[in-house]
Amino acid sequence: xxxxxxxxxETLLARxxxxxxxxxxxxxxxxxxxxxxxxQADKPRSVPPPLPRSTPPVEPPPVAEVAPPxxxxxxxxxxxxxxxxxxxxxADVELPASDITEAEAGLEPVAPPPAASREPLDTIDxxxxxxxxxxxxxxxxxxxxxxxxxxxxxxxxxxxxxxTASEPAEERPPSVEPPVAEIIPAGAPPVKVTGPxxxxxxxxxxxxxxxVAAESPAVAAKRQEVLAAFGAAMPATSDLTDEDPDHVETRxxxxxxxxxxxxxxAEPVLAPAPVPAARIERVEPPTRTTVLYAPELPTxxxxxxxxxxxxxxxPSFRALLERSLALRPRG
Amino acid sequence: xxxxxxxxxxxxxxxxxxxxxxLATPTVSRAVAVPAEWLAQAVAALGAxxxxxxxxxxxxxxxxxxxxxxxxxxPSPEACASAVALALAQRGLGTCSFGRFGDALTLTWSAxxxxxxxxxxxxxxxxxxxxxxxxxxxxxxxxxxxxxxxxTLFLGSEPACTFVRERxxxxxxxxxxxxxxLGATSA
Numbered sequence: 001x002x003x004x005x006x007x008x009x010e011t012l013l014a015r016x017x018x019x020x021x022x023x024x025x026x027x028x029x030x031x032x033x034x035x036x037x038x039x040q041a042d043k044p045r046s047v048p049p050p051l052p053r054s055t056p057p058v059e060p061p062p063v064a065e066v067a068p069p070x071x072x073x074x075x076x077x078x079x080x081x082x083x084x085x086x087x088x089x090x091a092d093v094e095l096p097a098s099d100i101t102e103a104e105a106g107l108e109p110v111a112p113p114p115a116a117s118r119e120p121l122d123t124i125d126x127x128x129x130x131x132x133x134x135x136x137x138x139x140x141x142x143x144x145x146x147x148x149x150x151x152x153x154x155x156x157x158x159x160x161x162x163x164t165a166s167e168p169a170e171e172r173p174p175s176v177e178p179p180v181a182e183i184i185p186a187g188a189p190p191v192k193v194t195g196p197x198x199x200x201x202x203x204x205x206x207x208x209x210x211x212v213a214a215e216s217p218a219v220a221a222k223r224q225e226v227l228a229a230f231g232a233a234m235p236a237t238s239d240l241t242d243e244d245p246d247h248v249e250t251r252x253x254x255x256x257x258x259x260x261x262x263x264x265x266a267e268p269v270l271a272p273a274p275v276p277a278a279r280i281e282r283v284e285p286p287t288r289t290t291v292l293y294a295p296e297l298p299t300x301x302x303x304x305x306x307x308x309x310x311x312x313x314x315p316s317f318r319a320l321l322e323r324s325l326a327l328r329p330r331g
Numbered sequence: 332x333x334x335x336x337x338x339x340x341x342x343x344x345x346x347x348x349x350x351x352x353x354l355a356t357p358t359v360s361r362a363v364a365v366p367a368e369w370l371a372q373a374v375a376a377l378g379a380x381x382x383x384x385x386x387x388x389x390x391x392x393x394x395x396x397x398x399x400x401x402x403x404x405x406p407s408p409e410a411c412a413s414a415v416a417l418a419l420a421q422r423g424l425g426t427c428s429f430g431r432f433g434d435a436l437t438l439t440w441s442a443x444x445x446x447x448x449x450x451x452x453x454x455x456x457x458x459x460x461x462x463x464x465x466x467x468x469x470x471x472x473x474x475x476x477x478x479x480x481x482x483t484l485f486l487g488s489e490p491a492c493t494f495v496r497e498r499x500x501x502x503x504x505x506x507x508x509x510x511x512x513l514g515a516t517s518a
Binding site for chain 2: 314315316317318320321322323324325326327328329
C-alpha cells in the first residue's frame with residue numbers, strides 16, 4: 001500500500017468523522033474534499049469552505065436510525081468523455097471492490113445528498129462515501145495491485161501508409177509529386193517517375209517514337225513553375241475551397257499529368273475548333289423609350305413581327321358601282 | 332387615304348360693291364346666288380321637265396369633280412367622294428358621302444336645296460348624271476329614304492331603282508328597301 005493511498009484513506013475517515021459530528025443539513029452542503037495531496041495541503045481539513053449554491057437549501061431526507069443493509073452506489077456515469085477522464089483520473093482513490101465488500105460489515109451508509117445539491121463531477125469525489133463506525137476498527141486494507149479502470153482515447157486516423165518499395169523517396173524529384181500514382185490500377189507494374197511526363201501522339205505499335213524537339217526556355221520556365229506549384233500542393237484554383245461544391249473538379253485537375261498542359265514542339269498544333277456562329281442576342285434595345293404613364297407598372301418593350309396583309313388592290317369607286325349596278329330585283 | 336386639296340378660301344368671292352358673286356371653281360368664273368327655295372320652287376314648277384335643268388347642273392358639278400380628280404379614270408372611293416362632295420358644296424348644293432349596304436351603293440346627300448318629295452326626281456337625275464359623268468358608267472339613282480335634311484339615294488341599275496322608288500313611295504324605310512332588294516336580287 002502506497003503512502004498516497006494511505007493519505008487518501010485518512011482523508012476519507014476525517015471527512016466521515018466530520019460529517020457525523022456536524023448537523024445533518026451540513027452534510028448535504030459539505031464541500032468536496034480535495035483528493036490530491038497538493039490540494040489537501042492548501043485547504044484545512046476541519047472546516048471545508050461552503051460551495052456557492054443557486055438553489056434554496058433542500059431538507060435532506062431523514063436518516064434511519066436503524067442501519068439498513070449497506071447499499072453502495074456506484075459513481076455516477078460521466079456524461080461526456082471529458083468528465084469521464086477527470087473522474088477516472090481521480091479514481092485511484094476508490095476502493096477496490098473486494099475491500100469495499102470487506103468493509104460493509106462495520107459501516108453504515110450515508111444517504112446521498114439531494115440531486116439539487118450535487119456538484120459537478122470534476123469537483124466532487126464520486127467515489128462511494130462510506131461511513132466509518134466509531135469503533136477503532138482497523139482501516140480496510142487497500143489492494144495496491146489492482147489498477148483502476150482508465151479510458152484511453154484512440155485516434156481514429158489511420159496509420160500512416162508505409163512507403164512503397166517501388167517508389168523510394170530519394171528517386172523522385174523533390175518538387176514533383178507523381179499525380180498519376182492515384183489512378184494507376186492495383187495490378188499495374190510500378191512506374192518510375194524520373195522526370196516530367198510527356199504525352200506522345202498516338203502511333204502504331206512498334207513504330208519509332210518521333211523526335212522531340214527541345215522546348216523553348218519560356219515553356220520550360222512555365223513548366224517548372226507549375227510543377228513547383230503542384231509539388232507545394234497549391235490549389236489549382238485558389239478561389240475555391242474544400243467547402244465549395246466543385247472542389248472535386250479541382251482535385252481532378254490536380255491528378256492531370258502536368259506535362260500534358262504544355263505542348264511540346266513535336267506535338268502538332270491544332271487549329272482551334274470553329275465556334276458555332278449561333279448565339280443568343282438580346283432583342284430588347286438597351287435604352288428604354290417607353291413613356292411611363294403608370295410608374296407602378298414595369299415597362300417593357302413589346303416586339304412583334306407584323307405580317308402585312310397581301311397587297312390587295314383596294315376596290316375603286318368604279319368597281320363598287322359595278323357591283324351595285326349588277327343588282328337586279330327578282331320578278 | 333389621299334385627299335385632294337382644293338383652295339376653298341377663295342372659292343366664293345362676294346363683291347358687294349359691284350354686286351358680283353365670283354366662284355373660283357375650275358369651270359365657273361361667275362355665279363348668281365339665289366335662295367335655295369327658289370331652286371326648289373323652280374324644280375317643282377318644271378315637274379317632269381326638270382330633267383334638262385338637272386342635266387345642266389350635273390354637267391357643271393361633274394366637270395368640277397373631274398377637274399379635282401385630275402383626270403383619274405379609276406379613282407378610289409374616297410377620292411371620288413371628296414371630289415363630288417366638294418363640287419356640290421361650292422355651289423351651295425350641300426355635301427354628300429357614299430356608303431355601302433351589302434353590294435348596294437348609296438349616296439347620302441346632306442343639306443340639299445330641298446328634301447321634299449317633289450325634289451326627289453330632280454335629285455335622282457342630278458346625282459345619276461354626276462356619277463355617270465365621273466365614272467363613265469350609265470348609272471341610275473333613286474331616293475330610298477329621307478330623314479330630316481338628308482336624302483339617301485340608291486345607285487344602281489334602272490330596274491333596281493324602279494324597285495326602290497316603288498318601295499319608297501309606299502313609305503318603306505331605306506334599310507328595309509335595300510334589305511329587300513338584296514334578298515330579292517338574282518344577281
